[in-house]
Amino acid sequence: DLVQRDRTWSVLGLGASSLSLGFKEADTVLGVELEVHGPGQIKCCCSSQKGSRGDPRMIVLPNFQAFIRFLARRAALEIGGKVEAPSGSHEEVPTLTFRPGTLSSYLNALWDFIRSYHVLWGTYLLTTTRESDHSRRPRLRPPLVKDVADQSRVAWAVLEWPPLPALSGAGCALELQSRPRRGRAGTLDVLEPPHKRARSGPGLSEGVSVPDLLLAWYSEPPLAVEYEVVLSRDPREELTALRVRKSGAALVIEVIDEPIRAELSRRNPDAFTVEGDEIVEVNGVRGNAQHLYEELRKRSSLKMRWRRRVEAERAERVLSMFEDFFKRELADVQSVRVSSVQPVLSLLAAPVLWMCEEVAQLLLPLHGVTTTWEPLVGAFELGSLGVPIAAPGSDGEPEERWQFQFAIVPLGSGVPLSAAHQVTCRASVPCGAGTASAIAQRRRPAGWDRLLINGSELAHWVVDTLPEASAARRSLAEAQAPFLLLTLLRPLLEALGEAGTAPEHPVTLALPEHLKERRATLSGAAAGAVVAPDVGAEDQGEDDLSSWEGEEDDDDV
Numbered sequence: 273d274l275v276q277r278d279r280t281w282s283v284l285g286l287g288a289s290s291l292s293l294g295f296k297e298a299d300t301v302l303g304v305e306l307e308v309h310g311p312g313q314i315k316c317c318c319s320s321q322k323g324s325r326g327d328p329r330m331i332v333l334p335n336f337q338a339f340i341r342f343l344a345r346r347a348a349l350e351i352g353g354k355v356e357a358p359s360g361s362h363e364e365v366p367t368l369t370f371r372p373g374t375l376s377s378y379l380n381a382l383w384d385f386i387r388s389y390h391v392l393w394g395t396y397l398l399t400t401t402r403e404s405d406h407s408r409r410p411r412l413r414p415p416l417v418k419d420v421a422d423q424s425r426v427a428w429a430v431l432e433w434p435p436l437p438a439l440s441g442a443g444c445a446l447e448l449q450s451r452p453r454r455g456r457a458g459t460l461d462v463l464e465p466p467h468k469r470a471r472s473g474p475g476l477s478e479g480v481s482v483p484d485l486l487l488a489w490y491s492e493p494p495l496a497v498e499y500e501v502v503l504s505r506d507p508r509e510e511l512t513a514l515r516v517r518k519s520g521a522a523l524v525i526e527v528i529d530e531p532i533r534a535e536l537s538r539r540n541p542d543a544f545t546v547e548g549d550e551i552v553e554v555n556g557v558r559g560n561a562q563h564l565y566e567e568l569r570k571r572s573s574l575k576m577r578w579r580r581r582v583e584a585e586r587a588e589r590v591l592s593m594f595e596d597f598f599k600r601e602l603a604d605v606q607s608v609r610v611s612s613v614q615p616v617l618s619l620l621a622a623p624v625l626w627m628c629e630e631v632a633q634l635l636l637p638l639h640g641v642t643t644t645w646e647p648l649v650g651a652f653e654l655g656s657l658g659v660p661i662a663a664p665g666s667d668g669e670p671e672e673r674w675q676f677q678f679a680i681v682p683l684g685s686g687v688p689l690s691a692a693h694q695v696t697c698r699a700s701v702p703c704g705a706g707t708a709s710a711i712a713q714r715r716r717p718a719g720w721d722r723l724l725i726n727g728s729e730l731a732h733w734v735v736d737t738l739p740e741a742s743a744a745r746r747s748l749a750e751a752q753a754p755f756l757l758l759t760l761l762r763p764l765l766e767a768l769g770e771a772g773t774a775p776e777h778p779v780t781l782a783l784p785e786h787l788k789e790r791r792a793t794l795s796g797a798a799a800g801a802v803v804a805p806d807v808g809a810e811d812q813g814e815d816d817l818s819s820w821e822g823e824e825d826d827d828d829v
Contacts, residue, residue: 274293274383275293280295280296280297281293281294281295281296281383282294282296284301284303284319285305289307289308290305290306290307290308291305291306291307292304292305292306292319293305293306294319295383295386295387295390297390297394297610300331300390300393300394300397301319301331302331302333302386302389302390302393303318303319304316304317304318304319304333304336304382304386305317305318305319309367312369312370312371312372313367313368313369313370314367314368314370314375315365315366315367315368316336316340316365316366316368316382317336317337317365318332318333318336318337331393333385333386333389334389334414334428334429335414335415335417335428335429337365337366338417338428339382339385339417339428340365340366340368340382341366342426342450343368343378343381343382343482344366344367344368344369346378346482346483347368347369347370347371347374347378348369350370350371350374351369351370351371377482378482380482381450381482381483381485384485384605384606385428385448385485387605387606387608388448388485388486388487388605388608389428389429389448390610391487391608391609391610391613392412392429392431392446392448392487393412394610394614395410395431395446395610395613395614395617396410396412396431398610398614398618399614399617399618402618402655403621407434408433408434408621409434410431410432410433410434411431411432411434412429412430412431412432413429413430413432414428414429414430415427415428415429415430425449425450425451425452426449426450426483427447427448427449428448428449428450429447429448430445430446430447430448431445431446431447432444432445433445433617433620435492436620437623438587438622438623438624438625438627438628439494439587439590439591439620439625439628440494440495440496440497440583440584440587440625441494441495441497442491442492442493442494442495442587442588442591443491443492444489444490444491444492444591444594444620445489445490445491446487446488446489446613446617447487447488447489447490448485448486448487449485449486449487449488450483450484450485450486451483451484451486452483452484485605486602486605487602487605487608487613488602489594489595489598489599489602491591491594491595493584493588494583494584494587494588494591495584496550496579496580496581496583496584497579497580497583497584498552498577498578498579498580499542499543499577499578499580500540500543500575500576500577500578501536501539501540501543501545501574501576501577501578502539502540502573502574502575502576503532503535503536503539503574503576504539504572504573504574505572505574506572507569507570507571507572512529513528513529513531513532514527514528514529514532515527516551516565516568518561518562518565519550519561520561521552521558521559521560521561522550522551522552522561522564522579523550523551523561523564523565523568524548524549524550525545525547525548525549525550525551525578526547527547528545528546528547533545543578545578546580546582548580548581548582549578549579549580549581549582550578550579550580550581551564551568551576551577551578551579552564552577552578552579553576553577554567554568554571554574554575554576555567555571555573555574555575555576556575558577583625586625586629587625587628589629590625590628590629590632593632593635594616594620594632594635596635597616597635597636598613598616600636601613601616611650612649612650615649615650615651615652615653616635616649616652618652618653618654618655619631619632619652619654621654621655622654622674623672623674623701623703624701624718626718626719626756627674627676627699627701629758630676630697630720630756630757630758631652631654631676633757633758633761634647634652634678634757635649636649638761641761641762641765642762642765643683644682644683644765644769645680645681645682645683645765645768645769646680646681646682646683646684647678647679647680648678648679648680648681648689648692650689651677651678651679651689651692651694652676652677652678653675653676653677653678654674654675654676654677655674655675656672656673656674656675657672657673657674657675657698658672658673660672660703661673670702670703671700671701671702671703672700672701672702672703673698673699673700673701674698674699674700674701675696675697675698676696676697676698676720677694677695677696677697678694678695679692679693679694679695680692680693680695680765680768681693693725693726693768693771694725694726694727695723695724695725695764696722696723696724696727697720697722697723697724697755697757698720698721698722698723698724699719699720699721699722699754700721701716702716717754718754718756719753719754719755719756720753720754720755720756720757721753721754721755722753722755723751723753723755723760725737725764725768730748730751730755731749734748734749734767735749737767737771738767738770738771739770742767742770743766744763744764744766744767744770745767747763748760748763748764748767
């Protein structure tokens with residue numbers, strides 16, 4: 273029945289008392305073998321761990337035996353049998369004893385376990401394949417699971433990202449977990465033994481109760497970065513050039529006049545002070561805004577700690593948009609695919625905060641922007657176009673060219689990717705490792721250097737496509753670089769509505785051969801394929817684009 277309903281499953285082997293099933297996508301197989309052990313008893317093992325078929329594509333399922341023991345414990349409680357304590361040897365294959373007519377409930381949980389782990393595995397492979405910087409690659413780890421209580425949330429596998437510099441050091445993780453199912457009255461269905469269940473009241477559901485398997489996305493809150501600032505002033509003069517507001521345990525900087533800003537830059541070359549920063553310490557005094565203000569007024573030599581909370585708050589808003597998206601996308605574990613998860617998670621690789629805010633604008637639903645258009649999340653592409661180069665007039669500070677591409681179609685139209693409107697955004701980002709690069713990033717105006725619609729520059733596309741009387745044409749014609757989707761997305765979608773369908777064969781930008789291979793990898797992600805990483809590609813990502821730097825023709829990348 274499972275194989276007939278879902279073509280990604282297939283029978284790998286069939287014996288008199290055994291059955292082997294595999295979940296196949298692309299070049300990976302997640303397999304499980306079921307063997308009849310006695311009346312109402314089966315044993316389950318991971319095909320790759322058993323090694324009976326020698327298939328190199330077979331992937332080991334983490335915590336598989338612990339999960340089967342977990343199901344066996346639930347089944348034993350259901351039939352009122354004795355719950356066996358876990359043995360010291362975890363190599364022993366656990367036995368699942370079930371009541372007639374209930375086996376499918378436990379097997380459905382097993383199928384969900386395998387499907388969900390495939391999403392983690394495929395996302396891990398695709399992300400590590402395209403990410404050349406090892407420090408930014410996620411880590412797939414199986415938590416150590418021995419014995420679990422029925423009421424607890426259990427994490428079976430976790431895909432973790434390292435702290436994201438663009439989001440103030442925030443981290444995120446995709447977790448395969450099981451949670452207790454809730455009964456009709458909203459109470460946790462802990463599946464007590466039958467002799468106790470009668471006293472539990474009507475809140476617990478009857479019949480088989482297997483915990484829900486789900487994928488959950490978590491994020492760690494961003495950190496407000498503190499940095500040191502020194503300043504000298506005449507205590508006899510009023511502190512008017514640096515206007516602050518008392519707020520709890522800090523002083524919020526509202527205005528920095530140019531003379532004192534210049535002095536701050538001269539005394540603190542490694543700091544870039546902006547309005548909205550908070551003073552949290554003055555000459556060792558902390559904890560009270562009034563005390564900070566008095567110390568600030570009466571001392572001539574000031575050694576302060578400033579905190580940038582504004583960027584942390586912006587990062588929190590970005591993470592909340594990702595959380596809303598995944599809360600909807602991961603709600604049905606049976607429909608989740610790598611092609612709908614990995615492209616969105618790849619957006620977290622954005623090198624600067626404003627770019628994170630830009631890509632987050634495209635996450636569904638497009639609240640406050642449109643109710644008639646939707647992006648194809650499987651077509652999201654964000655990445656560097658090559659090795660850093662020294663930008664003109666930047667004192668040798670290297671810059672890296674980044675590109676973000678997305679496709680957008682009318683809501684619910686079912687338009688394929690080949691007929692969707694394709695939008696390409698490009699920007700150069702300082703990428704040095706030192707403080708000078710961080711300051712250069714903050715001083716550079718936020719926004720994209722170039723914006724292309726179906727392969728044409730925005731200005732050319734507006735003139736060639738939209739009628740002169742179009743209101744969207746007037747709005748877009750006035751747009752100049754740096755472009756921000758935050759302000760241009762609404763008029764752009766209105767213009768796409770007036771323009772009608774996209775060209776049948778959208779313009780394809782010419783790419784060097786080594787970038788074509790990267791695009792092929794990303795196209796596999798859109799199709800739900802899993803591409804194994806090339807462990808020998810040591811120079812991946814070091815793309816020399818010097819031969820086409822400086823060209824401004826439309827048909828030049």
